[in-house]
Amino acid sequence: MFYREAGQFKNTYHADQAIFPIIQDRWFMALVLLVAFVVIPLWANEYWFQAVLIPLYIYAIAAIGLNILTGYAGQVSLGTGAFMAIGAYATYKLCTAFPDLNILIVFVISGFFAAGVGIVFGIPSLRIKGFYLAVATLAAQFFILWLFNKVGWFYNNNPSGTITAPPRELFGIMITGPEAHALTRYYVSLGFLSVMALAAKNLVRGRVGRSWMAIRDMDIAAEIIGIEPLKTKLMAFAISSFYCGVAGALFIFCWLGSAETEAFDIFLSFQIMFMIIIGGLGSIMGSIMGAAFITLLPIFLTNVPPMIGIPIATDLSKHIEEIIFGVLIVFFLIAEPHGLARLWQIAKEKLRQWPFPY
Amino acid sequence: MSEQNRSPDILLNVEGISLSFGGVKALNNISFDVRKGEIRAIIGPNGAGKSSMLNCINGFYHPQEGQITFKGETRKQMQPHKAAEQGIARTFQNIALFKGMSTLDNIMTGRNLKMKTNFLWQALHLGPARREEMQHREAAERVIDFLEIEQIRKTPVGRLPYGLQKRVELGRALAAEPDLLLLDEPMAGMNHEEKEDMCRYILDVNDQLGTTIVLIEHDMSVVMDISDRVVVLDYGKLLADGTPDVVRANQDVINAYLGVTHE
């Protein structure tokens, strides 16, 4: 009764093509942004920032990246972790080589490095499809991590073999490094997510997004109506890797603080993939919901059972987590291949008719 | 349709095309031309090489011999998207719509080639990108009006019935504003009423937009009614070429259709 489009007439194509054509959606989005930017920072403590919110936003950026490639352009990738690693290592190299460079700009430049490598590993996609391509991306996953592990130049030959976020400040506020406050890092992550999610949404609803989906749905027909497969696929690889690269940079510099290549291993790639399957293939909003779900589930598992009196060993809860992820993946693929995003849509449709369903 | 507004210009000229897969000859030394503004039909029994012919024209198959001249430009090999850039659009025998997208998006995708703003503007969705999007939306809506599919504008095409899908596919091809439109069995599997609708759209496209059309069709009455000239293929060979009346009278054609054994 409160959520319906009746009476909201659109006079221009412009209004009809807005991201949120219905006024209630616009209000809802404004509310979400208000909560994220104002309410949460007022209320959340260090634990919530560090354990939940910052990783959630960073994962969401990577998930959007993978969703562009897999959900929109239809190219399966198991190399997300490696592309995130490129962003992280590029940031490390850049900010140790040019200490005065603005750290936010470094994050973006690192994204371009990832995009470049993404294009290289995307070239096979012209000739190979489906699972074959998945294997090609596995090559990227293993080769790139091996490279970062073996070649000392990438981690400045430091004996521990790890990369550590050096302290960098902007306008007198510490952004990275051990001194950086969780709140600052929260705003940086949130800022990147908001801008990048909006840009992704704009891309997928315009010409570029339609070319991607055309290649995904029927590549031959797409080519015949004048979409160049090579250019379109490489663009998807580039933009997707850019998102992953930025996410990888934030992963180390705004969240973990320091890491080895293991942080970016194939399980990270799987994790991101789960986010988009559960959240919804081909949905930007779904990527964020999926990231939230996958971030929150382990926290739920470690905290809730002890609360209700069932203590679970960490080792066991890790395996339970695996099983739950697996079951959910299968469940979503069977029941709702469009994921949480579609469930959300159905809920809205129900709400639209409530309380008079006929 | 009528003789006087048909100009003698040749839009497409096919010369000596031969195509084979492994040892199988799909097309054998085929030549014909298509005049600007006409409706040209290609007919023939199953396996005659009709679809292969269309595939050669829009660059999807590369014939081993022969050449194709379109708008005065001769080519031997060409990528399909280049053919699209030159102004060739087509529909498919088995519907090849983008199933996950709405009718409107499918038709907008047909206009892809005409959209030029780069992706950075698109990511911002401001200025030129937004203006361009609106301008093309208007063009897409004109196609939607023309084909009378307003009510399914936002429906995902996967959910539409067969006849409507065929119509959306025609819309997608029209959205590209092609000079040459290739239709591969536009009426296959339709009932009588749907066929009449489709005929009307084809004639209207030809008449109002001046689009040259090459179509493959099995329904003889339709072919004879709407086409200006007909090419008949049989087992990859050209059997006859001429106006419907000429073709109808041709003994080879009659034999092929009535199933006289080949010597």
Place this chain on the structure above:
Amino acid sequence: MEFMENVFVLPFLDIADSPVFFLEVIISGLLSGVMYSLVALGFVLIFKASGVFNFAQGAMVLFAALTLVGLMEQGVPVVIAILLTALLMVVLAILIEHMMLRHLVNQEGIILFMATIGLNFILEGVGQIAWGSDVKKLDIGIPDQSFEYAGMLFNTLDLSAALIAAIMVTTLALFFQYTGTGRALRAVADDHQAALSVGIPLKSIWIIVWSVAGLVALVAGILWGTKVGVQFSLVLIALKALPVLILGGFTSVPGAIIGGLIIGVGEKVVEVYWGPAFGGAIEGWFAYMLALAFLMFRPQGLFGEKIIERV
């Protein structure tokens, strides 16, 4: 400069220097290739019969090996433990068909593929909860000794593995080619609905083929487990079967064998002769890069047929 020499000159000098050692490297490569072939075989079987690219094959290997070791730790005699595990793999196949495949008939390949990634995680989780996640030693009595012959070192375990693999491959090839079930399997792989419409019982076919793949996984698990111990990294070894499949083609049993041998030999030779120049551990990615390079030139694999696309 030194690096160039290490890559382009020295390895070849080494090879020329000691051809016997080179032969030994090749043979040990062939033998470990057989092990890859075994895992790849499980993939090929399922792909041939259900068009499913079963990412969980590796987890099935782990699951089978874990169960076997677990049972033996409980004091179950070897033969009975193997039989029980085999039975469990069949039960697992039935469960997978009932809970998963049945609901995914006629879905796109990529959806099925992702579903098996889910299955992969379920099996890993269940296996490790049930039997623990420490490295376990598996010994079912296959001798694991080295001996010298014609100046080269051999290992009895490797040789037994090769023998077992050869027997399995022959049996499976005959089964596919000459039995009614084999023919039905191939029909199902081509088109689910068409197979159903001519009266092939899709469900039982799927159960059969997943059971066979489960048994293949058990054999692979026994051999790998004996060689490197039963541990989580078996899953990663199974991932190596992917490049093998790329080389051999997804639907070819001989392809899986030859692909496995190529990868096995290539990996060993490169690691031994070129490893030092690159700082070692090339094994981790060499197979994938080889497959990738190969894909660029022959996307259909060594034995796959060229696909003519039609519209």
